[in-house]
Amino acid sequence: MKTRNNKKHELTDFSKFSNKELAEAFVFPSKAPATEKEKKEEKEFFQERRKKFANRTHQQQIYDKLLQLKFQLEDYISSNQYQDVLNFSYFLSEYVNRQDKKDKDFAAEIDIKPAVLSQYLNNYRKPPEKIVFRLELHSNGMIPAVAWYKLLQKDKEHEIMTDSSSRTEESKHIKNKLEFAY
Known part of the structure; x- marks a missing residue:
């Protein structure tokens, strides 16, 4: 197996290394087993964390849910995939x-x-457009108007790409269309 070294642009031959040497070069060694003290501290830490999580105020719970929604929306609009169920209506409803x-x-x-x-x-x-501004203002900027707008655009892009009936209807209005061999 050969690969290119980015610094020198030379090919490196990995066959001269053993599997163990290759693994050690690319994989961090595992940590030594925890001591009893470390295990106890870790257990206390997670108990305290669960306690704080369970005792969140209603406002904190809503904030967490909205932050989760924001990340879901951003992930979706940055992806190249279109999903019918993840439209503007879905995110507004959520x-x-x-x-x-x-x-x-x-x-x-x-x-x-x-x-x-x-x-x-x-x-x-x-x-x-004014509604996406209101949504941004309502969320106090947590979910920007641009994110809502991109969601609407993603819906519109899909509609345009899949609307064959409009293409057929509009083709009646075209004369002398360009002819190219692809």
Whole structure:
């Protein structure tokens, strides 16, 4: 097996090394077994951590849920994969639910009618730009407007890529289309 060394741009022949030498060069050695004192400290640490986790306030729990949602949203919009279920409606619904709020109360908080919010939540209507700004402001910047907007764009990209009926309909309006051999 040969590989290129980045510094010298020379090929290195690994066949002159034993498997053990190769493993030691690329794998960190395991730590020595913990002493009884270290085991006790580790156990106490995790007990204290579980206790703090169990005693979080309601606000801290909501914050944790929203932070988790933010990371899920960012991971999704940065991926190249499209998933029908992970659309704007899904993330908006999760945003509202993770705050333990009723749709009517949330609609009032961002100054829209409950029926309009319902249309966004059920994917019957796409929100205008002002709504993504309101969502950013409502989350106090935790979930930026750009993230919400990219989510809408991802939905639109998929719609454009898969909409063959519109292509067929619009092709009736094209004359003298360019002809190229690919």
